Structure formats: structure tokens, C-alpha cells
Amino acid sequence: MILPIVAYGDAVLRKKCEEIGPDYPELDRLIADMFETMYQASGVGLAAPQIGQSIRLFVIDASPYGDDEDSLKDFKKIFINAEILERGGKDWSTGEGCLSIPDIREDVSRPEDITIRYMDEEFGEHTETYSGMAARIIQHEYDHVEGKLFTDYLSPLKKRMLQNRLNAISKGEIRAEYRMRFPKPSRKRR
Template sequence: MILPIVAYGNPVLRKVAEEIDQQYPGLEALIDSMWETMYASNGVGLAAPQINKAIRLFVVDSKQIIENLEDDEKDQYPGDEGITQVFINAHIKTLEGALWSYNEGCLSIPKVREDVKRNETVTITYQDENFKQHTRTFSGITARVILHEYDHIEGKLFIDYLPPLRKKLIKGKLNDISSGKIRVDYKMSFQ
């Protein structure tokens, strides 16, 4: 089922999400709906707070980004073949590598894209959809998508990384989004 994406301004986007266990009601259907919602919205990641659930759950499909890169662009991200993965109860262990800038967007903040600096590599612990525990290290585009989605379960947004002047310049767009004065080609929920 395609779910509405929560728009910027909704308090759920600023909550630190809670851990869940295997007894979380309707978890398998929720994960299926998150994948369906993400793909219907042309996203590469989706966190549960974006569908109004303050739980530590997000999905990532960075394969579609990697597959669409030109060959010379792929050379910039050696070893990053992309992933299609569910992350439950994720926690960052380490951030490593240089900070690098990339133009990010967010389904909850439509039509706003900004350059954000993030670390090249992240090591993260998480459980998959079967609650099997993993500790893995990711780099490149995949690390970036994971870090963006991870921020959502920590109550942070990509615009939080912007310098104060840049935030001022996009304030009007953000106000329009939070008040529902925006048109997108996917379902959204405005507070």
C-alpha cells in the first residue's frame, strides 16, 4: 500500500525514534508498504518517521543510483555496488573518511536540493527484516543514503547541515511545504 509522505513541519520528523522488536504489529506489511511508497515516490531511501511512525526503521535502495551513473562517475565510488536493504534498530558505530559534498533532496522536503557534506564511510549495526544482527561498513553513495535515512530516525533533516545564511534563503520554501503550498506527484500528509 502506498502511504502518504509526511511533510516538513510535522513534529514526527524531529523525534528520536524508538527501537522495535519482532512483535511490532504488522511489521512485514509495513516494510512492504515502505518499499512500495519509496519506489512510487522515486526515492532511494525512506525512513519510518517519513510515514508518521517514530520507530527505528528505514529502507535503502542505492543500487538504482549506482546503476544510473555514467562509467566515469562510477569510478568515483570504487567498491560501491549499491544495496537494497532494510535497517531496523540501526546505530552508527563509526564515521570515517573525508567529508564530501553531494546534492541531496528529501521526499519530506520536496523541490529543495542542497549540497551536504558527509563522511565517506559509515560502520553501522542494525537488524534486517528477520531481526538478524549485522555490523557492516558502507562507503560512497550507499553510505550517504544510509546516513541521510539514519538522520531521520534521530530526528534530524539534511537541511540541518546547511549554513545559517542558506537556511534563511530557503525559509520561504520550507514554510510553503509545511503549510501544504506545494504540488508533488506522490501522496503527502500535511499537518
Template structure:
């Protein structure tokens, strides 16, 4: 089932998400499937639970669309539960990022090239793994969501001021997207 994506301005996107336990979410695989369906329907490569209104430490990624740039990303599809980034190293490099919760805005964001992360998959198996390049970037972007951060938080104050009207329009629902969204400041009855 495709879930509505929460738009910029909703408090759930700025809240640090909480860990979850297997007994709290016995149907986690169903939620994961819904999140992948939602992400694919919106043509995204990552989606975090806060973006569908759930303040839990869960995100999904499928970096396959970037396999032309990095062939090792073909079929790179993962689920991250209760993730913790243990280290971020390497050179910071810019990449033009976007976000399903902030449609039609793309900005260059600097992130470190390598990371080590601890997480559980949808079968509650623990992993500790190293990622680099675009895989690391997608993970960092989605990880920021469960930490209550958005890519726009990484922009300079000047850059944020320049896109402020667009951000306010997104929050109010004054935007056209081809996927379901919930807008925190939309006028009722529209």
C-alpha cells in the same frame, strides 16, 4: 499499500525515534513492503518510518538508481531496524541531497565517506557492516531521520534563511507533488 509521506514541519520528523521489538511488530515485513512501495512510488532511494508518521527506528533503502555512478549499488536494497551508527570516518564530501518530506529542495550536504553500522534486518537478524560512498550517504541521510534530523539541519544558517519561504510553503501544502503527502500546516477544508 502506498502510505502518505509526512511533510516538513511535522513534529514527528524532529523526534528521536524509538527502538522496536519483534513481538511489538509481528507484521514488520508488511510495513517494510508498504514502505518500499511508498518509496518507489515517490521515486526515492530511501525512506524512514518517521516520514510515514511512525516514530520508530526503521528505514529502507534501494541505491540501485545510483548504480551508473557506483556499479556495486546495482540491487543494493536493505532494511535497517534499530540501527546504530558505530563510526563515521573518511573525508567529508559534498553531494546534492533531496528528501521526499522536503520536495523540490536540493542542497549540497557534507558527510563522511565511510561508516560502520549495527542493525537488524526484517528477519530480525543482527548485522554489523561497513559502507562507503553513496551507500554510506544514503544510510546516513535515512539514519538522520530516525535521530530527528533533516538534511536542512546540516545547512549553514544563511542557506537555511534563503530557503525558509520554500520550507514554509511545503509545510502548508503549497507545493505540487505526484505522491500522497500530509502537510502539518495545511488549511483544513482545502
């Protein structure tokens, strides 16, 4: 089932997410729905907060980058309860976007290498090291389960320049190519 993607401004995108266990209800269905939602929105990663679930789960399919990096041709993974253990290498900057922040792409600097510990969908534990685009995509999705967005890495000046566009997204004043859920407007007291 294709789920609506939570838009910038929703509080769930700013929460540090909770770990889950093997008994999490209908986890297989949730993972399948997340992949379907991500593909429908032409994304390469999707974190649970982006569909309104404050749990430490994200999915990645980096195969669209397979022409640029051979290691990404079949790079499809599920990360549960992930923890980045180490970041290293040189920082490199490239354009990032986010399904929760449509039509905004900005250069973000991130370390080129990471080591991450996570559980797969069978709750088998893995500790792996990634470099390049795989490391970048993982860090972007990992940030979501930590309550961070790529816009947090922008300079204060760049954030001010984008503020009107970000406000428009949070108000639903945008047109996305996929279903979105916008924050409810706060009630003003009289």
C-alpha cells in the same frame, strides 16, 4: 499500499525514534508498504518517521545509482534499530533531497565511510562498513530516525534563504508527484 509521505514541519520528523522488537505488529506489511511508497515517489530511501511512524526503521534501494557504482546495482536493504558506530574518511559534499522536503536540493557534507550496526527484517544482527553513495544514503535515512533533516546541515544563511520555501511545504502550498500529509495548522488563541 502506498502511504502518504509526511511533509516538512510535522513534529514526527523531529523525534528521536523508538527501537522495535520482533513482535512489532504487522512489520512485514509495513516494510512492504514503505518500499512501495518509496518506489512510487521515485526515492532511494524512506524512514518510518516519513510515513508518521516514530520507530527506528528505514529501507533503502540504491540500485538507481548502480550505473555510477557497481556495488549499488543490487543494494536493497532494511535497517531496524540501526546505530552508526563510526564515521570516517574525508567529508564530501553533494546534492541531497528528501521526499519530505520536495523540490529542494542542497549540497550537504558527510563523511565518506560509516560503520553501522543494525537488525534485518528477521532481527539478525549485522555490523557492516559502507563507503561512498551507500554511506551517504544510509546517513541521510539514519538521520531521520534520530530526528534530523538534511537542512540541519546547511549554513544559517542558506537556511534563511530557503525559509519561505520550507514554510510553503509545511503549509501544503506545494505540488508533489506523490501523496503527502501536511502538518495540521496550529490554533491561535484569542
